[in-house]
Amino acid sequence: MNADDSVRQFLPKASLEALIAALRDQGYTVLGPRERDGVIALREVHAAADLAHGMHDEQAPGHYRLTADDDQLYFNYVLGADGPKRYLFPAQQRVVQLHVEGQRFVMDAASPAPPKLAFLGVRACELAAIAVQDRVFGADDPRTFRCEAELSYCETRRNAFFVAVNCTRPGGTCFCVSMGTGPKAERGYDLALTELRAGFVVEIGSERGREVAAQLPLRLPTEAELELADIKLAQARHSMGRTLQTDGLRTTLARNIEHPRWDQVAKRCLSCGNCTMVCPTCFCSTVVDSSALDGGSVTRTRLWESCFTHQFSYAHPGPVRHSIRGRYRQWLRHKLSTWWDQFGSSGCVGCGRCITWCPVGIDITEEACAIAATPSQSNSPFAEAWEGEGEAEAAGEVPR
Amino acid sequence: MTTGTNEISGPATSSITRPEPICGMDTWMPVATRVTAIKRENLNTHTYRMEIVDEALRAQYRWAPGQFNMLYAPGVGEAAISISSDADTPDMLDHTIRVVGSVTRTIFRTQVGEILGLRGPFGVGWPIDRLDGRDVVLVGGGIGIAPLRPVIYWLLANRDRVGRVVVLYGCRTPEDRVYAEELENWAEHAPIDVLVTVDNATGGWTGPVGVVTKLLQRIRVNAERTVVMVCGPRILNRVAASEFLQLHVPPSQVYVSLERNMNCGFGRCGHCQYGHWFVCKDGPVFCFKDIADIFAIEEI
Numbered sequence: 216m217n218a219d220d221s222v223r224q225f226l227p228k229a230s231l232e233a234l235i236a237a238l239r240d241q242g243y244t245v246l247g248p249r250e251r252d253g254v255i256a257l258r259e260v261h262a263a264a265d266l267a268h269g270m271h272d273e274q275a276p277g278h279y280r281l282t283a284d285d286d287q288l289y290f291n292y293v294l295g296a297d298g299p300k301r302y303l304f305p306a307q308q309r310v311v312q313l314h315v316e317g318q319r320f321v322m323d324a325a326s327p328a329p330p331k332l333a334f335l336g337v338r339a340c341e342l343a344a345i346a347v348q349d350r351v352f353g354a355d356d357p358r359t360f361r362c363e364a365e366l367s368y369c370e371t372r373r374n375a376f377f378v379a380v381n382c383t384r385p386g387g388t389c390f391c392v393s394m395g396t397g398p399k400a401e402r403g404y405d406l407a408l409t410e411l412r413a414g415f416v417v418e419i420g421s422e423r424g425r426e427v428a429a430q431l432p433l434r435l436p437t438e439a440e441l442e443l444a445d446i447k448l449a450q451a452r453h454s455m456g457r458t459l460q461t462d463g464l465r466t467t468l469a470r471n472i473e474h475p476r477w478d479q480v481a482k483r484c485l486s487c488g489n490c491t492m493v494c495p496t497c498f499c500s501t502v503v504d505s506s507a508l509d510g511g512s513v514t515r516t517r518l519w520e521s522c523f524t525h526q527f528s529y530a531h532p533g534p535v536r537h538s539i540r541g542r543y544r545q546w547l548r549h550k551l552s553t554w555w556d557q558f559g560s561s562g563c564v565g566c567g568r569c570i571t572w573c574p575v576g577i578d579i580t581e582e583a584c585a586i587a588a589t590p591s592q593s594n595s596p597f598a599e600a601w602e603g604e605g606e607a608e609a610a611g612e613v614p615r
Numbered sequence: 616m617t618t619g620t621n622e623i624s625g626p627a628t629s630s631i632t633r634p635e636p637i638c639g640m641d642t643w644m645p646v647a648t649r650v651t652a653i654k655r656e657n658l659n660t661h662t663y664r665m666e667i668v669d670e671a672l673r674a675q676y677r678w679a680p681g682q683f684n685m686l687y688a689p690g691v692g693e694a695a696i697s698i699s700s701d702a703d704t705p706d707m708l709d710h711t712i713r714v715v716g717s718v719t720r721t722i723f724r725t726q727v728g729e730i731l732g733l734r735g736p737f738g739v740g741w742p743i744d745r746l747d748g749r750d751v752v753l754v755g756g757g758i759g760i761a762p763l764r765p766v767i768y769w770l771l772a773n774r775d776r777v778g779r780v781v782v783l784y785g786c787r788t789p790e791d792r793v794y795a796e797e798l799e800n801w802a803e804h805a806p807i808d809v810l811v812t813v814d815n816a817t818g819g820w821t822g823p824v825g826v827v828t829k830l831l832q833r834i835r836v837n838a839e840r841t842v843v844m845v846c847g848p849r850i851l852n853r854v855a856a857s858e859f860l861q862l863h864v865p866p867s868q869v870y871v872s873l874e875r876n877m878n879c880g881f882g883r884c885g886h887c888q889y890g891h892w893f894v895c896k897d898g899p900v901f902c903f904k905d906i907a908d909i910f911a912i913e914e915i
Contacts, residue, residue, distance in 0.1 A: 318647055320645060320689070517643075528875070541914025545888070556891030
């Protein structure tokens with residue numbers, strides 16, 4: 216018996232309805248996994264019947280299919296293409312609306328009030344990704360500055376209720392174990408569920424979670440139920456679709472800016488940006504202006520941006536990263552290496568979406584592994600000039 | 616490190632003054648600035664003198680040489696433009712702008728008395744507080760002289776605090792010179808050396824011809840006591856940095872101002888990433904020793 220078994224409870228399957236109702240009663244818009252165009256998508260649910268159930272997903276590089284499965288199980292699939300980022304950091308968001316009045320700019324509309332959202336069925340890797348974006352947007356540091364869009368993120372996020380679902384059946388492109396982010400939610404949730412056929416083993420992660428739990432017909436789990444939940448999670452740890460050897464990877468990628476593998480992957484990469492659109496941590500954006508047709512007001516809108524576009528790095532006289540090689544390299548090195556320098560963590564949580572949704576099936580774990588296997592260590596001509604400065608000076612020349 | 620004892624110690628950027636933005640770090644709502652004068656520099660480059668319309672904000676506004684503003688044309692967008700006036704008169708802001716895109720083209724149509732938006736100042740500027748007792752060499756290419764002009768003003772105002780001052784400037788033709796009259800004036804009357812070279816000697820040009828780094832042959836550099844500041848096109852930054860390293864100027868005394876696509880100005884939109892740096896908030900001025908590992912790598 217685990218030490219925390221005293222706090223584990225059991226929610227019978229039929230009472231999932233009660234959980235959704237309790238959240239809705241508290242004024243939350245409940246967002247859960249629904250089937251949409253053959254894909255699991257995070258959308259509003261009004262009742263348990265709205266949730267996708269009785270199916271599992273087949274995921275592989277460039278491949279996603281939903282297949283009928285055990286009708287008793289709700290959460291037998293893992294992630295679809297979207298996730299909480301869709302709501303916390305919307306793909307399109309007004310940051311300010313203004314008009315010019317004489318010699319002044321006048322703000323027309325304040326930011327809309329942040330929504331009150333409850334995420335049902337959030338996976339551990341998603342919670343980890345939210346923690347990553349918290350660091351990017353400064354949600355974990357009250358002293359930091361925030362623009363309108365970041366305020367909106369922080370408030371929406373602070374208001375949000377998270378019902379995690381621990382993964383008992385990892386997908387074919389999952390590698391959360393390698394990234395230390397799953398398959399079990401360890402933090403960042405209000406309630407966490409581990410699904411069994413008869414119901415859910417429930418863990419409470421916050422005071423807010425306790426309040427909601429108090430309204431549910433919970434009972435104490437049996438020894439067998441707890442054991443089964445533990446076994447399912449232990450099995451999940453050993454059935455990851457992918458692995459990524461992370462030891463030393465940050466340094467390896469920092470030192471392998473030039474490597475023949477970048478040329479190879481560039482031949483396959485379409486530079487479509489799908490990986491950045493499905494990534495739960497990608498945060499790049501562009502604020503664009505649009506004028507009202509009557510010319511009266513201007514709306515400034517923040518849009519998701521992708522480092523795979525030309526315009527992303529465009530500065531006169533042309534894009535800095537003009538080749539696919541340069542753009543793929545930027546993306547991968549940012550995720551697994553320079554993100555550490557910027558935000559103190561990896562930018563990858565191992566959700567596997569970029570692998571599944573890549574139209575040509577490029578696999579981030581495979582690319583990183585290939586570079587780590589044959590490091591080339593040839594970087595800037597100036598790196599040598601700097602590191603070997605003493606010897607170079609003694610020899611009377613600094614390589615150009 | 617085997618550089619001389621005279622080498623500047625301490626972290627390269629931490630001590631550099633960095634006024635916080637009065638506007639823009641926490642909002643996408645720009646402040647209105649009035650264009651008070653426009654000076655034509657060359658065919659496609661104008662210098663816009665501006666003042667913040669709101670008097671209280673104008674009085675608060677401080678900036679450091681090398682910092683930039685996001686200038687805003689309502690309905691069109693923003694462009695990152697370095698401030699090119701004298702930081703000692705922070706209420707009078709010069710922005711030297713070349714037409715290269717939709718925003719700068721819109722600004723080009725702005726008349727005196729009209730307003731534009733501004734967010735800023737952003738970024739880390741030049742190492743003004745590390746120049747005491749140093750020789751200073753400024754290298755500018757084309758419009759790259761713009762962020763260096765505030766440094767020249769500072770050097771002229773604090774001439775006794777520094778050793779030799781050399782300004783090297785290069786552009787395509789004599790007609791392309793930015794701040795041409797000022798450069799001539801400084802060359803003749805100011806206690807600094809100003810050398811200007813052009814790629815093509817059109818008109819009656821009798822001065823040096825060739826790339827700006829060729830001017831290095833005309834000056835003597837006391838490497839250990841020299842601080843170098845470079846701003847120009849990517850290729851000039853690369854060649855100039857390389858030349859000064861060859862002259863044994865320590866990497867910790869070579870500074871480069873980089874240009875990248877910028878959208879937010881405060882390190883959140885991701886556009887300006889340069890290795891792990893965000894050029895908008897960690898730069899645009901970098902000490903060479905901090906970026907030596909990625910400098911001159913294509914597409915980084």
